[in-house]
Amino acid sequence: MIRWSNSNISDIKSFRKLSNNNSIPVLGFGVFNLKERDEFDGALNCALDAGYRHFDTASIYGNEDMLGRAISESGVNRSEVFVTTKLWKSDFGYKATINALNNSLLRLDMDYVDLYLVHWPQKEKLAETWEAIEEIYTSGKAKAIGVCNFSIDYLKLLFRHCKIKPMINQIEHHPYLLQKELVGFCFDREIQVVAHSPLMWGRIVNDDTLKGISYEYKKSPAQIVLRWNLQKGIAVIPKSANRERIIENADIFDFHITESDMNKIDSLDKNLRVGGAPLSL
Numbered sequence: 001m002i003r004w005s006n007s008n009i010s011d012i013k014s015f016r017k018l019s020n021n022n023s024i025p026v027l028g029f030g031v032f033n034l035k036e037r038d039e040f041d042g043a044l045n046c047a048l049d050a051g052y053r054h055f056d057t058a059s060i061y062g063n064e065d066m067l068g069r070a071i072s073e074s075g076v077n078r079s080e081v082f083v084t085t086k087l088w089k090s091d092f093g094y095k096a097t098i099n100a101l102n103n104s105l106l107r108l109d110m111d112y113v114d115l116y117l118v119h120w121p122q123k124e125k126l127a128e129t130w131e132a133i134e135e136i137y138t139s140g141k142a143k144a145i146g147v148c149n150f151s152i153d154y155l156k157l158l159f160r161h162c163k164i165k166p167m168i169n170q171i172e173h174h175p176y177l178l179q180k181e182l183v184g185f186c187f188d189r190e191i192q193v194v195a196h197s198p199l200m201w202g203r204i205v206n207d208d209t210l211k212g213i214s215y216e217y218k219k220s221p222a223q224i225v226l227r228w229n230l231q232k233g234i235a236v237i238p239k240s241a242n243r244e245r246i247i248e249n250a251d252i253f254d255f256h257i258t259e260s261d262m263n264k265i266d267s268l269d270k271n272l273r274v275g276g277a278p279l280s281l
Contacts, residue, residue, distance in 0.1 A: 009230045011253045012051040016235055018167040019190040022144050024115065025082050026230055027250065028054035030196065030239035031063055043241045044070040050250045056196075056237045058086035058119055059104055068108035083110065086119035086148060087133070093125045097132035101141060116142035117170060121154040121278045127161040134164045144168065148196070152185050153281045170194040172275050173234055174204050175225060175268040187233065194235045199225060200274045209268060213261050220248060227252045228265050 008014065015023040029052040034040045040063060044055075053076075057067050064085060071081055085108065091100035101116060116136055118129065137145045146168030147158070158166065169186050173179060173195035186193050199205065205221040214221045222238070226249060229236045238249045257265075 009253060012250055013053075014230075014253070016192055016233075018144055018192055019165065020144060020167055022114075022167075024144070024168070024192060024194070024235055025054035026235045027052065027226075027252070028056050028082070028084070028194070028235065028237035029246075030056045030237040031067055032058075032061055032239055034066075034239075034241060035061075035063055037066060039241050040066045041070055042243075043246065045074065046243050046246045047250075048074050048076060050247050052246075052250060053080055054082040054084075054237070056084045058088070058117075059091070059100060060086070060088040060119065064104055064107035065109075068110060072109060078110065082114040083108065084115040084117060085113050086117040087129070089120045089122050092122065092129045094128040094132045097129050098136065101132075101136050105141065112141050112143060114142075115144045115146060115168060117145070117168065118147045118150075118166075120148060121150050123157070123281065126158065130158060130162050134162070137164060146170065146191070149275075149278050151278055151280075152182055154278060155185065155189075155191075157281060165189065166191055168192050168194055170196050170237075172197045172273055173229065174198050174200050175207070175210065175228065175265050176200065176204065176270045176272040178266060178269040180269075183232075183234070192235065193233070194237060195229050196237055197274055198229055198236045198238055203274065207268065209264060213257075213264065216261075217255055217257070219252075219255060222249060223252050224257065224265070227255065227257055228262060231257055231262060 014026045029047045057064050085104045087100050133145050136142045144167045146166040148170040150169050169191050183193050210221040214224045226236050240246050
């Protein structure tokens with residue numbers, strides 16, 4: 001399994017080079033389920049103050065407009081933030097995909113996104129959808145393109161049709177769901193893995209093994225899990241609306257987990273998901 005050295009992930013500005021030589025910050029901020037404006041603005045402002053510059057939304061989340069407005073009103077230059085949004089499966093198809101991206105840009109009030117992802121795999125219209133994604137990329141409206149929740153079989157199916165390979169596969173990844181074969185498959189093909197739900201929606205922090213390890217490092221279980229992901233070469237996008245947890249989740253760049261403890265965390269794998277799994281082909 002790939003490991004990053006401590007120097008690769010030394011501060012919140014650390015990034016990972018993608019296959020097209022663009023970069024993605026290793027720590028992002030997810031906005032799933034943040035729909036009330038006051039809560040959203042409070043969380044985004046806290047995240048920006050804490051140094052986050054990678055923000056992950058999706059058309060299905062219904063908050064692209066709030067993200068765009070919060071970034072615009074923050075005073076942070078657009079060039080300093082990395083914005084991801086996603087295409088929902090109801091918008092599959094060539095024309096529908098182009099329209100969906102343009103609508104996302106209107107809601108975000110941006111000329112481009114840094115990363116555009118296919119949010120969920122399905123066989124129907126996959127080829128023409130990816131053709132549109134490639135056109136979006138070549139037009140400059142997305143600086144990088146990729147997929148979410150794609151299994152090895154779905155990636156192989158996509159490879160049959162694509163001219164440009166996905167640069168990202170965003171998947172559920174945490175100590176209870178390692179997906180070793182999929183992660184290895186992606187890294188072997190220069191597809192960067194990004195972990196969504198890295199804290200299992202808060203559930204993983206109650207694990208006794210993680211509590212024990214966290215005590216030794218004087219860090220929280222959440223910080224241990226996020227750092228563990230980074231040291232495995234996997235970028236993370238934790239989500240929280242709580243100020244203390246937002247700041248805590250960013251405080252993961254001043255320690256290094258030993259190989260022995262990395263292996264202990266790996267041993268927790270139960271193939272357990274908190275989100276759905278794609279249907280088999």
